[in-house]
Amino acid sequence: MKNICFHFQINQPYRLRTYRFFDINKNHDYFDDFQNSYLTNRLAERCYLPANEMLGKLIKACPEAAFSFSIAGSSLKMFETYCPQVIDSFKELFKTGRVEFTGSTLTHSLASLHNKSAFLEQVRLQETLLKQFFDVKPSSFCNTEIIYSDEMGEWLHEAGYTVVLTEGAKHILGWKNPGYLYCNPFCTELKLLLRNYQLSDDITLRFEDKSWDQYPLTAKKYVDFLNGIDHTAPYLNLYMDYETIGEIHPKESGIFDFFDTLIHLLTASKNYRFILPCEVEKSQEKISTMHAPWPISCSGEEKDTAEWLGNEMQQEAFEQLYKLEPLYLNSTNAEAKKNWLRLQAADHFHFMSTKWLPQSAVKRNFDVYPSPYKAFINFMNVLNDVKIELEK
DSSP states (O other): OEEEEEEEEEOOOOOBOOOOGGGTTTOOOOBOHHHHHHHHHHHIIIIIHHHHHHHHHHHHHSTTOOEEEEEOHHHHHHHHHHOHHHHHHHHHHHHTTOEEEOBOOTTSBOGGGTOHHHHHHHHHHHHHHHHHHHOOOOSEEEOGGGOBOHHHHHHHHHTTOOEEEEEOOHHHHTTOOTTSOEEOSSOTTSEEEEEOHHHHHHHHTTTTOTTSTTOSOOHHHHHHHHHTSOTTSOEEEEEEEGGGBTTTBOGGGTHHHHHHHHHHHHHHOSSEEEOOGGGGGGOOSOOEEOOOSSOBOSSTTTTSSHHHHSSHHHHHHHHHHHTTHHHHHHOOOHHHHHHHHHTTBHHHHHTTOOOOOGGGGGGGTTOOOSSHHHHHHHHHHHHHHHHHHHHO
């Protein structure tokens, strides 16, 4: 029997408004409240509320079904401000006992790509929010865009995590199968669950792709895909953005019916058993080490970090951002500190990307800049003003 893990990421960032150089030190309202409210309510209406309702009904009808979520703290705060019923619906799901909230970063941050202290600060603040909203302390972790390296694994092990979800990157695995359980080579107690990106992307990227030779994708056809993979591997890990259900693929595409039928088919089958990431902690499965000397992610074919740090603009913005960490640590300006944390969101750097690949198109649904250069200029204007505020 194969263990199947469904994991969803929610990482809606705070959107920056257009901030001009001559606003510096005059107007510190950097974030677009109207846009943030609009997007939160739009996503709640199309995805979060109906998808949570669907999962709740599925768990009631199929008690063995289970789902895990990593929800950035910035998303939780926006739900609380603009659409609190989303928080309530997640609490109802959690009460079923078949839903897990994994650890993540507070603002869907790229801090893990810079240094340990900034990363663990994000992790600690996210843990505080999860305790506040759901009264949980996670033992499993899903980083921003499932970014991972050996060093990050050591940091997370030190922070008390026992399981990390990341990418089954082919250039790291080589001949190995992502369906096995792996561990960090230096902290072998830290277990790694690896995403099957081919099967995950069949839903996220190809569900509505009419040029795909498997279009249209039905639940039965997808189960046939699952049945066709190596059954000696004990795990099948499917990770995707939650917005796949209702936003990336709208209700009219049939995505809700697809998931509903898929879960019923899987729970009726004797070949699959739903698991939560935290359940892997006590697994007695044979474990192999996976060596990831440099960061991997779920981005593109390369599974690297070029989507966020691949050009000089992104690298400059990234370095200037983390130069402010000492100011953050010493500042008593709570608002400026909050803004510095928000500026770490991966989407700000994604908007500066010149890597225009079809695979990234779904993430550009809410791109508000006419060009990556405009995104860079706006970010740097805001960053300069945050620096001034932190120095006060």
